[in-house]
Amino acid sequence: MTSETDHSHDEHGLGEAVAARIERRWATLSVVIICVLVGLAAFFGIYHATMPQGRVETADPTTLHLSGEFVESNLGSALEADGSVTVRAIGQQYSFTPQCLVVPAETPITIRATSADVVHGFLIEGTNINTMLVPGYVSDLPIRFNAPGEHVMPCQEFCGIGHQGMWGKVKVVDQTAFRNMAASKRRLTCVD
């Protein structure tokens, strides 16, 4: 009959081997999970438009109306020399200015927006545009609308007691209609 010490020594050796095996498996699994997550982020970053903004730009929220690109007269849609369109807008308690954005269909568009007071949400229904307008920073988003139509643009980030009343609109018109409008005015809106 083997002694008790021998017996327990065997058990100890066996336990250590099992533990090492389990530990190796879990370590492999967690490394694989990390690699998959990094890979997913990279894949969607490259093949889908879910990239975070590449450049950080700043703007003083208290003086937006005094100078710079967010003065009242410079807000709205601008037709650029290369045929693309830049839309500038601000969010404030409790409206977007311009209240109604007008843009052409099938045209590369850059939206540049910021907040004049607190954090607001910028979301265009039916598109993948959904970002925050953070006071102090400019949100810069590329977008393209495929067809004319109307989209609502509610603030989707609680911004104060009147937040639920903060709704804007985006009107997509066809290219010719937009160019005709742009011929007589440098900054376009669909505010009536």
Add this chain to the structure above:
Amino acid sequence: MSEDELYSPRNPWFSISVGVTAAIAVLSAIVGLIWLPLLQPDLKLSGIWDAICSAAGVPNLPRPAAAVPPTFKTSNVVVTPEMLTRQDQVSIGRGATLAQRCAICHGPQGVSDANSPNLAGQYAAVTYKELNDFKTGARVNVVMSPFAANMTDQDMRDVALYYAYLPRVPSSQLNPGLPPPAIVVTGAPLRNIPPCGSCHGEIDIKAGSPWLGGQSAVYIKAQLQAFAAGTRRNDISEQMRNIARQMTAEEIDQVARYYEAQP
């Protein structure tokens, strides 16, 4: 196993796990800071260092694009929530003297029946901003503009603090039992009209928005119509025009009559 052996390169578990972690960190850094930014043609990066800076969030000054200049005078007041919220006895005293010339229209106690705005108890930031806008021409009124033209910045602060110090006096139309119209209580969210009180003081105060209780209905109606028509444009970045423009004539009427009856 002692501590020494555990944290030593001779322990394969230790060296392998540290090695793998470091490799992941380096790989992620290369992917996130260099490879992905360089894949975005819109960013127009000038090199690897620029890519690393932009990905790390070093702020860029906005590119100088030619802004379309305004065709009319806009308000140049920088409104902050802290603005003129501190009482100052010297200022109030000076303001009381200066305010004597305002009494013809605004009443000796800051209240009158002349359909000019009641100023007693008005937020100082509001009176100061409007005086400033009259002075710069962002807001125009045949009577007020010449008065404001000769005031210094300190004069405007003093007058504003003086009127803020006076107690509010209800109008002769006072009727606190009047039920508030829906447009005041809930606004009309889909038309971009929040409840009035979310800025004007009953629920919350947005700096620069006036207290409306006890104002003449004629005055409130005229201002809402002017905002809606775009003949009054001194509200910074259209904050009030956006709302007034969406209101119906009937709603403007209801709001004006309701606020006149409030304390």
